[in-house]
Amino acid sequence: xxxxxxxxxxxxxxxxxxxxxxxxxxxxxxxxxxxxxxxxxxxxxxxxxxxxxxxxxxxxxxxxxxxxxxxxxxxxxxxxxxxxxxxxxxxxxxxxxxxxxxxxxxxxxxxxxxxxxxxxxxxxxxxxxxxxxxxxxxxxxxxxxxxxxxxxxxxxxxxxxxxxxxxxxxxxxxxxxxxxxxxxxxxxxxxx
Amino acid sequence: xxxxxxxxxxxxxxxxxxxxxxxxxxxxxxxxxxxxxxxxxxxxxxxxxxxxxxxxxxxxxxxxxxxxxxxxxxxxxxxxxxxxxxxxxxxxxxxxxxxxxxxxxxxxxxxxxxxxxxxxxxxxxxxxxxxxxxxxxxxxxxxxxxxxxxxxxxxxxxxx
Numbered sequence: 001x002x003x004x005x006x007x008x009x010x011x012x013x014x015x016x017x018x019x020x021x022x023x024x025x026x027x028x029x030x031x032x033x034x035x036x037x038x039x040x041x042x043x044x045x046x047x048x049x050x051x052x053x054x055x056x057x058x059x060x061x062x063x064x065x066x067x068x069x070x071x072x073x074x075x076x077x078x079x080x081x082x083x084x085x086x087x088x089x090x091x092x093x094x095x096x097x098x099x100x101x102x103x104x105x106x107x108x109x110x111x112x113x114x115x116x117x118x119x120x121x122x123x124x125x126x127x128x129x130x131x132x133x134x135x136x137x138x139x140x141x142x143x144x145x146x147x148x149x150x151x152x153x154x155x156x157x158x159x160x161x162x163x164x165x166x167x168x169x170x171x172x173x174x175x176x177x178x179x180x181x182x183x184x185x186x187x188x189x190x191x192x
Numbered sequence: 193x194x195x196x197x198x199x200x201x202x203x204x205x206x207x208x209x210x211x212x213x214x215x216x217x218x219x220x221x222x223x224x225x226x227x228x229x230x231x232x233x234x235x236x237x238x239x240x241x242x243x244x245x246x247x248x249x250x251x252x253x254x255x256x257x258x259x260x261x262x263x264x265x266x267x268x269x270x271x272x273x274x275x276x277x278x279x280x281x282x283x284x285x286x287x288x289x290x291x292x293x294x295x296x297x298x299x300x301x302x303x304x305x306x307x308x309x310x311x312x313x314x315x316x317x318x319x320x321x322x323x324x325x326x327x328x329x330x331x332x333x334x335x336x337x338x339x340x341x342x343x344x345x346x347x348x349x350x351x352x
Contacts, residue, residue, distance in 0.1 A: 013270075013274065015267050015270055015271075018263075018266060018267070018270065019263050019267070022259065022262055022263055022266065023259065023263075026254045026259055027251050027252070027253055027254055028251075030252060030253075030254040031251050031252050034252050040252075044254070044255070044258045047254065047258065047262060048258070048261070048262045048265055048266075051262055051265075051266045052265065052266055052269055055266050055269060055270050055273075056269070056273070121248075124245060125245065125248065125249060125250060128245045128246065128249060129249055129250075132246070132249070143246060146211060146213070146246075147211070147243065147246035147247045147249075148246070148247070148249065148251070150247075153213055168208060168213060171207075171208060171211055171213055172204075172207050172208055175207040175210075175211065175239070175242065175243075176207060178242065178246075179207075179238070179239075179242055182242070
């Protein structure tokens, strides 16, 4: 695995490399944390804590692992601790992609987007984000990692610390629940 | 014509197919089934639409203020950690040296006080309590000096 130059520099204690990494991952990491905890203020706080933890533990980072997976694992652990502390709700359940090659979803033609679809895009996005937000934390995170972070199933399994089969199950269940919620709001199979 | 159980099996894979989460064998069987089953093809379109919607969700943006605060916080913590490491590097050998000096100074103290007693014509034995008092006093003075220096350093860092 080729190590990111900034990660290499950070392991040597270079503070500029750390600044570059924070800037590069800012929106991705914040989005993931926001999907998990739902509250912007808490997500911001966890964002800071995550980078403090990264700077503290960077020497323990295994260069054979993907930095993305490691970073998201650090953030996830902090977020789950926070959720358990603040909302002692059930976090069990959630699942994602398989290979670098073009998938079936990529190969098959997607539906033609009509003008009306475009007009309704914004509303659909809002509804979809709201429906996503209503899912259990474990479902939200697997969907975010797969569709927003575009992680492979193997990477998601690494972040979740779960077997690939569990990831697939969570992905399937989370999509089914999300679709159910969307259909209950009157969006029948067309949330795009 | 697809067998009913195959139809159900493929149908259960459609959400994962739209997520790009199938292995190549599964993808091939789904693809071949979809060519002949309009019902599953329509269902697959629904899953594709949902997956597309998720991919196109707007990305929430982190506030620049939070970004700057995070960078400042992390840099500050890193500097403090580096200083702590540097302090330990100096402090540990110094502590070892201090303890070694304390242990070896007792025989020296006895020797020196013996010579002094001969010169002064005193017959009393050297008292370990006097030695302990001087050692405790020295350690206390060093400890207070170290605490004052550390406090000064922290104040300087806050003001910087």
